Amino acid sequence: MRDLTSFELEYVSSCARFAREVMAPSVKHWDEKNAFPLEIHQAAAQRGIPYAGFPRDLGGKGLSHLALVTAGLEMASVCAPMTFTLAFDHGSLRPVMIAGSPEQRKRWVKDLIAEGGHGAWCMTEPESSGSNLLAIHTKATRTNGGWRIDGHKCMVGMGTVAQVFFVLADAWDGDRRLGPTVFAVPRDAGVVVSENPPKIGFRCLPTPEVRFPGVAVGNDAVIGGVGSGLPVLLDSLDYMRLGGGVVILGLTRGALHDVAPWLDEREIYGGQRLGDTSHVQIVVGRLLARLAAAEALLFQAAADLDDGKPVSHLLSALKLVASDLAIDATSEIAQLWGWRGIHEDYPATKRLRDARQTSIYEGTSEIQAMNLFRRWASAARSGSGE
Ligand SMILES: Cc1cc2nc3c(=O)[nH]c(=O)nc-3n(C[C@H](O)[C@H](O)[C@H](O)COP(=O)(O)OP(=O)(O)OC[C@H]3O[C@@H](n4cnc5c(N)ncnc54)[C@H](O)[C@@H]3O)c2cc1C
Incomplete structure (x- = not known):
């Protein structure tokens, strides 16, 4: 793996400093508030942290x-x-980056970034579409000047603050079904957004319900062609798993970091500390081994993406092993904290609650495993021996 450049290292240390100085003191506050951390975003913007992966001209x-x-x-x-x-x-802006026209990239990436705005993905529906993305009921009907969108989505990450919603809808021209299509729907076109629902974790990531009650958009709202939503969606979902993997492994790192001093301090009997027992050393050592393996996968996927290599299989594997690890690690670590592991005044409890989301978003662990199986089985059948 190559070394980071001095410019990249500067960005990394600026983010690490920001996390220590600005984020750390307010973690509990935003969790309890169950709301988008606006002040954190404003402070991050002052330090040039958001949007860093987008090209300079955008x-x-x-x-x-x-x-x-x-x-x-x-x-x-x-x-x-x-x-x-x-x-x-x-x-969230990936659909425009891979399939948007130059005009769409200007409006939904360049101008949005200049305003400090956000995009949101609307795939999941309360009654139908979840893992089976194509079971959508949301319908886009062709009109004279464009499209009318009717539908109801839920668990829309960043939905309470997004200016644009990338909506997966089934497109129809009269009685003719044109197929799954991605539409960029501006919030001010008549989109109705609920409050952030209560979740056990990831509370400061707002995930409201979003309704499209006959919302009218022009033809320029279509991203990547009518009926061509599936490849846009699948590529975007793959890509999101890199970010998903990062936060899951960071969460696990953090849980291990929190518990280290406790293992040194906690006396169990006769002057022996918790961390002196071989049982605890083996539990933590196994977690460290799994973390090292998952981080190697993360860095490999990132480097391959930079080199333009296909990474879909690596990202499915990353998402699966990282979320299994986070759930196991936060549970084992909560146990090591004793009663403090389930008490909200101690950090392990929030880590445990947050970890529970990770095997669900961006495709459940079962879906990642099936993705990997299908790829492996098809290679085995074709004799490519992957
Ligand atoms: C924190 C968070 C953020 C989210 N952000 C967004 C967002 O920004 N935009 C958005 O659209 N959605 C978002 N979601 C929703 C998420 O994408 C869905 O929850 C997920 O795709 C699973 O769909 P579902 O919950 O309807 O479960 P279902 O699809 O109903 O699955 C229920 C269970 O059945 C299993 N299952 C399903 N199909 C199969 C199968 N064929 N074989 C075996 N097992 C199967 C699943 O793995 C799961 O265990 C978010 C969810 C969370 C928790």
């Missing part, structure tokens, strides 16, 4: 994925959900 810093994941780990070890909100737009 308002970013043109930073490599390798640098972004290194910085993301530093921040997510302090607060995974807050870091998720800060990095979110790299994934």
